[in-house]
Amino acid sequence: MQRGLVHIYAKTQEKKRVKVIRLSMDTTHDEVHGYQQLSCFNGFYGTNCYVPLFIFTDDGFPLRSILRPGSPHPAEDALRELKKLVKELRSYFPGVRLELKADAAFANPQIYRFCEQNDITYYIAAIG
Secondary structure (H helix, E strand, O other): OHHHHHHHHHHHOOOOOOOEEEEEEEEOOEEOOOOOOOOEEEOOOOEEEEOOEEEEEOOOOEEEEEOOEOOOOOOOOHHHHHHHHHHHHHHHOOOOEEEEEEOHHHOOHHHHHHHHHOOEEEEEOOOO
């Protein structure tokens, strides 16, 4: 299903000369009411929830949406999903410039290294 999102996005861009794809990566919380399987208490949000991971284009098109339990660190799974997404995007858009925007929760040396090794410009907030 995830690859289907990238395929649909590529089809919507067919007639455009895409030079840059800007990606936004973030999480949110989806509060649960009751005892749903894999829901967990999240101290940051102060509730039992799921914490899905999302990667959108800058115009809001969803390219990745991963449902996760409420307990993972925000950057957990991010690198794995980013690697898959970059491979898929580059197959549809060879030579396109990729940019990644994320908040401080994704300030992770492995993500920096991946972006630098794969010619991805990244804007990741740092806690100062």
